[in-house]
Amino acid sequence: MNDGMMNSRTATVAGYVLGFALLFAIWHLASQYLVRSVLFPSPIPVFIRGWALIEDQLLQEAVIASMRRILQGFLLGSAIGIPVGLAIGSFRPVRLLLEPWTEFFRFIPAVAMITVSVIWFGIGEESKIFLIAYTTIFVVVIATAAGVGAVGRDKIRAAQCLGANRFQVFALVALPATVPYILTGMRLAMSNAFVTIVAAELVASNDGLGKMLWDARLFMQVEDIFVALISLGLLGFATDRTFRLLIRAFAGRFNPTM
Amino acid sequence: MGDEVAFVELDGVGMTFRGRTGAYQAVRDFNLELSEGEFFCLLGTSGCGKTTVMNMLAGFDAPTEGQIRLEGRPVRGPGADRGVVFQGHDSLYDWLTARDNIAFGLRLRGMGRAERRSIADRFLNMVGLAGQGGKHPSELSGGMKQRIQIARALANDPRMLLMDEPFGALDAMTRAVLQGELSRIWSENRKTVLFITHDIEEACALATRVGVMKRGPGGTLKAVVPLDLPYPRERTSDAFMASFRRVHELIHAEIHPQ
Numbered sequence: 001m002n003d004g005m006m007n008s009r010t011a012t013v014a015g016y017v018l019g020f021a022l023l024f025a026i027w028h029l030a031s032q033y034l035v036r037s038v039l040f041p042s043p044i045p046v047f048i049r050g051w052a053l054i055e056d057q058l059l060q061e062a063v064i065a066s067m068r069r070i071l072q073g074f075l076l077g078s079a080i081g082i083p084v085g086l087a088i089g090s091f092r093p094v095r096l097l098l099e100p101w102t103e104f105f106r107f108i109p110a111v112a113m114i115t116v117s118v119i120w121f122g123i124g125e126e127s128k129i130f131l132i133a134y135t136t137i138f139v140v141v142i143a144t145a146a147g148v149g150a151v152g153r154d155k156i157r158a159a160q161c162l163g164a165n166r167f168q169v170f171a172l173v174a175l176p177a178t179v180p181y182i183l184t185g186m187r188l189a190m191s192n193a194f195v196t197i198v199a200a201e202l203v204a205s206n207d208g209l210g211k212m213l214w215d216a217r218l219f220m221q222v223e224d225i226f227v228a229l230i231s232l233g234l235l236g237f238a239t240d241r242t243f244r245l246l247i248r249a250f251a252g253r254f255n256p257t258m
Numbered sequence: 259m260g261d262e263v264a265f266v267e268l269d270g271v272g273m274t275f276r277g278r279t280g281a282y283q284a285v286r287d288f289n290l291e292l293s294e295g296e297f298f299c300l301l302g303t304s305g306c307g308k309t310t311v312m313n314m315l316a317g318f319d320a321p322t323e324g325q326i327r328l329e330g331r332p333v334r335g336p337g338a339d340r341g342v343v344f345q346g347h348d349s350l351y352d353w354l355t356a357r358d359n360i361a362f363g364l365r366l367r368g369m370g371r372a373e374r375r376s377i378a379d380r381f382l383n384m385v386g387l388a389g390q391g392g393k394h395p396s397e398l399s400g401g402m403k404q405r406i407q408i409a410r411a412l413a414n415d416p417r418m419l420l421m422d423e424p425f426g427a428l429d430a431m432t433r434a435v436l437q438g439e440l441s442r443i444w445s446e447n448r449k450t451v452l453f454i455t456h457d458i459e460e461a462c463a464l465a466t467r468v469g470v471m472k473r474g475p476g477g478t479l480k481a482v483v484p485l486d487l488p489y490p491r492e493r494t495s496d497a498f499m500a501s502f503r504r505v506h507e508l509i510h511a512e513i514h515p516q
């Protein structure tokens with residue numbers, strides 16, 4: 001069994017490496033033989049440009065600026081979304097009162113809120129953190145509330161006839177049973193946060209990967225555009241993997257579908 | 259005997275479910291007295307109202323007619339004096355180890371870690387799972403999970419045990435093994451047991467009395483058969499066969515009404 005797990009892990013890593021190698025190979029061939037335009041560079045000059053940006057600390061600055069906003073907004077949004085979701089899932093009056101809110105706001109995408117957030121908070125950090133928090137909250141609320149609703153009836157009854165009071169049922173049964181749903185909601189919210197941050201930085205920002213994309217377009221630095229795109233892909237990929245590992249560590253043991 | 263209070267009393271108990279499809283009287287005029295230390299098997303065809311009766315005695319549902327009393331006091335909701343073993347094994351806590359599942363009730367009472375552990379290990383041993391306490395429910399077989407459920411209920415030291423077809427989903431061999439273990443445990447601690455089953459042989463192997471239910475709507479107790487056979491029961495003995503035949507006739511009339 002251990003052998004099988006090792007093999008499947010090796011296979012996964014090998015799959016990633018080969019998959020990315022194949023992607024870059026196709027990209028290279030396409031740029032050499034198919035498109036042949038300065039607007040579509042081969043990965044080689046892009047990597048060279050990326051290395052130069054790293055040596056000048058510019059790429060790191062942009063990545064750190066964007067990631068800091070994502071993290072701050074994401075943590076703020078989760079810190080609000082989890083308790084609200086728990087309350088909606090646990091108490092009927094709260095659900096009846098707040099469900100219209102979540103059902104209303106989740107159809108107003110964060111990118112549509114960029115203008116109003118810039119008017120309210122300016123083009124500094126606050127507007128981006130607001131937008132990321134906004135996009136995080138509703139996903140986390142809905143996932144958390146659904147998780148509370150999905151706690152098996154027998155799990156709660158078993159606790160009651162072992163002597164649990166209402167608080168113990170909530171803290172020792174409903175809450176841990178909901179953790180996998182919360183983490184899944186946060187994982188979805190994180191991918192939304194990537195979409196939102198780029199859009200927000202494109203429109204109004206002094207730094208970050210979105211700003212890098214925007215400047216590169218202004219000055220026709222095609223390699224810079226590709227460096228920013230690849231960075232986004234890699235960052236999102238790495239973040240999502242980390243989340244999946246966390247979900248596995250906390251929840252995967254008892255929920256093999258995660 | 260007459261004015262002495264029975265341990266458990268179901269007095270004209272009835273349950274009518276009201277839903278969108280109208281009212282359905284699942285149980286009607288159910289009368290039963292259990293004395294302390296007896297092993298009562300409630301036997302009946304599917305849908306006759308066995309689980310409904312147990313849910314009312316456990317305190318999960320309030321009867322719509324009549325009253326249930328435990329040592330003279332009306333039952334008002336679930337409590338630690340009535341341990342429940344559920345039909346499926348969804349009631350186990352997936353995020354806890356087998357040992358922590360068994361010790362859950364002790365934890366609710368604020369018992370210290372070391373004491374909890376030693377009690378849980380004693381009950382793990384009792385249900386034949388010594389050394390398996392570190393596993394999570396997803397790592398246990400169906401039979402092992404039911405053993406954990408039984409150990410969890412017993413470790414909490416309830417006054418009585420309510421068991422809803424605890425072995426219903428197991429293969430015949432595992433079922434026979436668990437029946438033997440349950441019988442042995444009961445012989446040692448003599449807890450009052452209400453055991454629900456639709457398996458005649460199971461009822462005859464375990465019970466001091468078997469109650470046969472009439473099919474619904476309006477399911478009620480049709481007859482009670484006392485089984486005065488020594489434990490462990492010889493399933494091939496003439497006396498066992500005779501009891502089996504008696505109960506079988508009662509059930510047969512329910513399956514094939516004239």
Ligand SMILES: Nc1ncnc2c1ncn2[C@@H]1O[C@H](COP(=O)(O)OP(=O)(O)OP(=O)(O)O)[C@@H](O)[C@H]1O
Nearest residue numbers: 275277282284303304305306307308309310311474
């Ligand atoms: N919550 C409910 N609402 C409406 N009807 C219900 C409800 N619970 C049970 N019933 C009905 O009551 C009757 C008895 O159900 P119950 O679950 O007690 O049967 P059972 O004897 O335990 O059957 P089984 O052996 O299949 O578990 C059934 O006809 C069922 O449809």
Ligand SMILES: [Mg+2]
Nearest residue numbers: 308309345422
């Ligand atoms: Mg049932």
